[in-house]
Amino acid sequence: MEHNIDFISNCGLYIHVPFCKSKCAYCDFYRIIDLRLLDKYVESLIYELGNYKDKIGKIDTIYFGGGTPSVLGYKRLDMILKYIIQNYDLSELRELTVECNPENVDDDLIKILSENGVNRISLGVQTLDNNMLKCLGRRHDEKKVYESIYIIRKYGIKNISVDMIFGLPKIGNYEFEKDVEKFVNLDIEHLSIYALSYESGSWLTKLVEKGKIKPLDDDSVADQYSYITKVMCDKGFDHYEISNYSKKGFQSKHNSACWKRIPYIGVGPGASSFDGKKRWSNIPDLEKYVDGNIEKEEDIIDEKDIYNEIVMLGLRTAEGVCIDNIDVKYRSIFLSEANKLIEEGKMIKKNSNYFIKESEWFLLDLITEKFFI
Numbered sequence: 001m002e003h004n005i006d007f008i009s010n011c012g013l014y015i016h017v018p019f020c021k022s023k024c025a026y027c028d029f030y031r032i033i034d035l036r037l038l039d040k041y042v043e044s045l046i047y048e049l050g051n052y053k054d055k056i057g058k059i060d061t062i063y064f065g066g067g068t069p070s071v072l073g074y075k076r077l078d079m080i081l082k083y084i085i086q087n088y089d090l091s092e093l094r095e096l097t098v099e100c101n102p103e104n105v106d107d108d109l110i111k112i113l114s115e116n117g118v119n120r121i122s123l124g125v126q127t128l129d130n131n132m133l134k135c136l137g138r139r140h141d142e143k144k145v146y147e148s149i150y151i152i153r154k155y156g157i158k159n160i161s162v163d164m165i166f167g168l169p170k171i172g173n174y175e176f177e178k179d180v181e182k183f184v185n186l187d188i189e190h191l192s193i194y195a196l197s198y199e200s201g202s203w204l205t206k207l208v209e210k211g212k213i214k215p216l217d218d219d220s221v222a223d224q225y226s227y228i229t230k231v232m233c234d235k236g237f238d239h240y241e242i243s244n245y246s247k248k249g250f251q252s253k254h255n256s257a258c259w260k261r262i263p264y265i266g267v268g269p270g271a272s273s274f275d276g277k278k279r280w281s282n283i284p285d286l287e288k289y290v291d292g293n294i295e296k297e298e299d300i301i302d303e304k305d306i307y308n309e310i311v312m313l314g315l316r317t318a319e320g321v322c323i324d325n326i327d328v329k330y331r332s333i334f335l336s337e338a339n340k341l342i343e344e345g346k347m348i349k350k351n352s353n354y355f356i357k358e359s360e361w362f363l364l365d366l367i368t369e370k371f372f373i
Helices: 035-052 069-087 107-115 130-135 142-154 176-184 203-209 218-234 253-259 286-290 303-314 328-343 358-369
Strands: 008-017 056-066 095-100 120-126 160-166 190-195 238-241 244-246 264-267 272-274 278-282 296-300 347-350 353-356
Touching: 008 069, 008 253, 035 069, 035 264, 035 286, 056 069, 056 253, 069 095, 069 107, 095 253, 107 142, 120 142, 142 160, 160 176, 160 218, 176 218, 190 218, 218 238, 218 244, 218 358, 238 253, 253 264, 253 303, 264 278, 303 328, 328 347, 328 353, 353 358
Parallel strands: 008 056, 008 264, 056 095, 095 120, 120 160, 160 190
Antiparallel strands: 190 244, 238 244, 264 272, 272 278, 278 296, 347 353
16 A cells, blocks of 8 residues: 655665564564565565655665564565665665674675675674573574674675673673673674563563563663763763764764654554654554555654654753754743753753753653653
8 A cells, every 4th residue: 555645855764674583582573483475575575665766855874674684685685775776866875774683694695785885784793692692592602793793894894883782681600791891892883782671472571470580670780781881982982872882973874863853764564654744654464564465554743742752862862952943832841841950960951952961861761751741
């Protein structure tokens, strides 16, 4: 089903790949481990891309996320990338990211990605402790991470991001500080960190319910967050967003645009889009998607929603919220709470921007809720 949208002169493009080879112990995201529909998925994805090609001007950023995009293999990714290159205006493309799992990284894959203009790889590492990797259900080991980074560099890709999970339970001889040290010593430009959450139905949650593992307490998780921040900043990385650290000039351009509410189009089952006024999402149903039934759910955004989004997304970043971006009728609400936080030493004002002190970022959700209307 084609979605009627106004022409968008510049936007990002997000491609959602819902496939994974296996389920990680901590994950409850929509993903498919039956890989028999890979080819039909690619056909439907290209069909959906075709629906948008005359409604978009220039693409600023492209991001392949999931799931595990690298599960598609180099031939399918080559087909998708070539379609985008041939049918969209990429003259002002600044960043093209593909998420990869280390076990999928080989010469064939990275060579094809590099030849098609991919200039950023996001590597799903999570931990560099081999025993913990097994416990989390990951399919790679520490050695494969180093091999993957070597291969990525060999084909000239100069921007590598890795994901790390903190707040892991004490299992075996796992040492958090040693794990962080290994991440810091990787040859990378960007680090994304995520606190482990025990999602309903995940394997880790079942182990907790059976009393076989004990989650870390909140104070310990907060201490780990502070430790990572100190170590990364001492290494010369900018803590530019609550969960992200980068070397100078290597911030994620695609995600940064989303946090600034710049339009983006999402394709693939479960992908969301935003044209500046409204949001819509493809329903997360792969079988309907491959049958050509691309059902969408639309979400009209009112003035209060816009205010809440500006606050929620802006306060996640080191830039904070620019008061000029808030509708005049809501500025007094924002300033009332902001001034309280400034008095408490939790917020800083610089020119027209208000931002939460880095030392308070771990409690950001609780702080942000105070601004909502």
